Amino acid sequence: MTTLRAKxxxxxxxxxxxxxxxxxxxxxxxxxxxxxNSSEFYWASALSPEAFKEALxxxxxxxxxxxxxxxxxxxxxxxxxxxxxxTDFVTFAYLTDVWVDPTYQGKGxxxxxxxxxxxxxxxxxxxxxxxxxxxDWERSVPFYEKLLGMSLVxxxxxxxxxxxxxxGRGHPTYGxxxxxxx
Numbered sequence: 001m002t003t004l005r006a007k008x009x010x011x012x013x014x015x016x017x018x019x020x021x022x023x024x025x026x027x028x029x030x031x032x033x034x035x036x037n038s039s040e041f042y043w044a045s046a047l048s049p050e051a052f053k054e055a056l057x058x059x060x061x062x063x064x065x066x067x068x069x070x071x072x073x074x075x076x077x078x079x080x081x082x083x084x085x086x087t088d089f090v091t092f093a094y095l096t097d098v099w100v101d102p103t104y105q106g107k108g109x110x111x112x113x114x115x116x117x118x119x120x121x122x123x124x125x126x127x128x129x130x131x132x133x134x135x136d137w138e139r140s141v142p143f144y145e146k147l148l149g150m151s152l153v154x155x156x157x158x159x160x161x162x163x164x165x166x167x168g169r170g171h172p173t174y175g176x177x178x179x180x181x182x
Contacts, residue, residue: 004089004124008060013116017068018109019076020116024056026076027063035082041099043135060085060093060120064100064113080104081113085120085130091170093121095132095148114147121148127168134162 064081
C-alpha cells in the first residue's frame with residue numbers, strides 16, 4: 001500500500017517551461033541557503049545542509065523550477081520558488097516558507113504554486129485544519145483568503161501576526177462558517 005507521504009512527495013505540475021514538484025531530492029541545497037539568506041526571505045535564515053535535507057524530507061516541500069534555465073537535460077531547472085507544508089499527511093498542515101524569486105514575480109507563478117498546494121490539501125480526506133502565520137496584512141492575507149480559502153482565527157485585522165485556518169474535511173464543522181467546533 002502506498003502511503004500518503006509517498007504519494008504526495010512524488011507529484012508534479014507543468015506550465016510552459018515551469019514545473020512545480022514535491023520531490024524533496026530535487027532541491028539544490030546550496031541554492032536554498034542563498035535564498036534563505038536573501039533580504040526577500042526576511043522571516044527565516046539558512047539552515048545547515050543536513051537541517052535543510054531533514055526539513056525538506058519531513059514536510060511536503062514544493063519547488064518551482066524554470067527548465068529554460070537548466071544547463072543539462074537531467075536537471076529539473078533553476079529553483080525559482082518554494083513552499084512547504086509541515087504536515088502529518090493526514091489531519092494537519094502548516095504552510096510556511098512561501099517564496100518566489102523577485103525576477104519571476106508578476107507572472108502568476110506564486111498563485112499557481114498555491115493552487116498546486118490547494119490541490120494536494122483537497123486530496124487529504126481526513127484533513128482537519130491547514131494553518132499559516134503571516135504579518136503581511138496587505139498582500140498575503142487577501143491572497144491566502146482567495147486561493148486557499150483561509151480565514152482569520154483572530155478577527156482583529158491589521159495587528160500582529162495573522163493566524164489563519166482552512167477547515168479540512170476531517171474537521172467537525174467542515175463546510176460551516178465560524179470558528180471552533182460549534
